[in-house]
Amino acid sequence: MTRGALLSRHAQATILMPEFPDTELIRRGTATLLASWEAYARDTPGASVLRAPGVVAAIFPHEPERSVYNNALLARDLPAEARASALETMAAAYAAAGIQQFAAWVHETDAGARTDLKHRGYILRSSTRMMGMPLAALRLPRPAIEVGSPAWEAYVHRFALPPGLLAGADLSAFHLLVARLDGEDVAAALAFDHEADCGIYNVETLEHARRRGLGSALTLLHLHDAMARGCQTASLQATPMAERLYAAAGFRDLGRFLEYEPAGLALRSNAGY
Numbered sequence: 001m002t003r004g005a006l007l008s009r010h011a012q013a014t015i016l017m018p019e020f021p022d023t024e025l026i027r028r029g030t031a032t033l034l035a036s037w038e039a040y041a042r043d044t045p046g047a048s049v050l051r052a053p054g055v056v057a058a059i060f061p062h063e064p065e066r067s068v069y070n071n072a073l074l075a076r077d078l079p080a081e082a083r084a085s086a087l088e089t090m091a092a093a094y095a096a097a098g099i100q101q102f103a104a105w106v107h108e109t110d111a112g113a114r115t116d117l118k119h120r121g122y123i124l125r126s127s128t129r130m131m132g133m134p135l136a137a138l139r140l141p142r143p144a145i146e147v148g149s150p151a152w153e154a155y156v157h158r159f160a161l162p163p164g165l166l167a168g169a170d171l172s173a174f175h176l177l178v179a180r181l182d183g184e185d186v187a188a189a190l191a192f193d194h195e196a197d198c199g200i201y202n203v204e205t206l207e208h209a210r211r212r213g214l215g216s217a218l219t220l221l222h223l224h225d226a227m228a229r230g231c232q233t234a235s236l237q238a239t240p241m242a243e244r245l246y247a248a249a250g251f252r253d254l255g256r257f258l259e260y261e262p263a264g265l266a267l268r269s270n271a272g273y
Contacts (some may be wrong), residue, residue, distance in 0.1 A: 020233055025132030026254050029235030030073070034198035036192045040069055044169045050093050053080050054086030059098045064162030070102035071259075076110050080223045083116055083248065100262065108256040122260035130239035131251035135227045135234055138250055143217040146180040158185050159204055177221055179214040187214035191222040198226035200236040216245045223249065
């Protein structure tokens with residue numbers, strides 16, 4: 001095949017490739033995140049996900065999930081009246097379930113929501129950076145590392161997650177990869193597909209195995225696997241420490257999720273879910 005023919009095919013592929021502006025990556029990544037909450041809740045005793053005007057709230061009334069998954073996401077840039085209604089609906093839903101500790105997530109650009117939460121006594125506890133990418137932009141090769149896919153219970157134990165976490169949930173839609181070093185599981189990452197977007201969550205490396213690039217390698221493996229499954233985009237939430245690593249893989253900065261919690265409560269567990 002001639003060089004001209006190769007260039008022509010590349011040009012055709014580029015033309016046919018879907019465009020994913022930041023707004024669409026945000027929409028897709030948010031939809032995947034909320035769908036993952038629903039997957040966690042499925043078959044978990046007492047758990048549910050409330051989808052109400054202006055807010056989606058994951059409600060997990062029982063431990064061990066209670067300390068991890070009680071999060072609500074507020075829609076961006078709502079009118080003042082709609083925002084007030086969404087905040088009241090969120091608070092009422094958690095109160096009805098007997099839950100005092102939860103996190104209200106807002107995008108950092110939503111000044112109205114931030115102001116209203118502060119006026120209602122919520123305190124900013126933490127944040128993560130939303131990132132997304134078209135998988136067609138992936139340029140890094142598939143890494144060659146030793147991987148495994150342990151049973152969920154073994155994963156929970158090895159990475160010191162709350163005992164019994166999601167023991168009754170249907171986790172068949174999740175893709176768990178673990179990196180091995182010297183015969184031991186030392187890093188893990190979870191993936192979940194929703195409408196051709198692959199959400200990557202809970203990337204974690206045990207302390208003695210850090211600074212070897214294993215978390216980045218697992219992320220790349222998930223990206224390549226997601227492409228093979230037919231996904232077109234990928235999304236995740238990054239801590240400040242990991243932002244540069246994800247950017248090197250092709251992820252774009254889509255702004256921070258700010259996590260507000262009711263004042264006067266102890267910090268809850270945050271496993272990155």
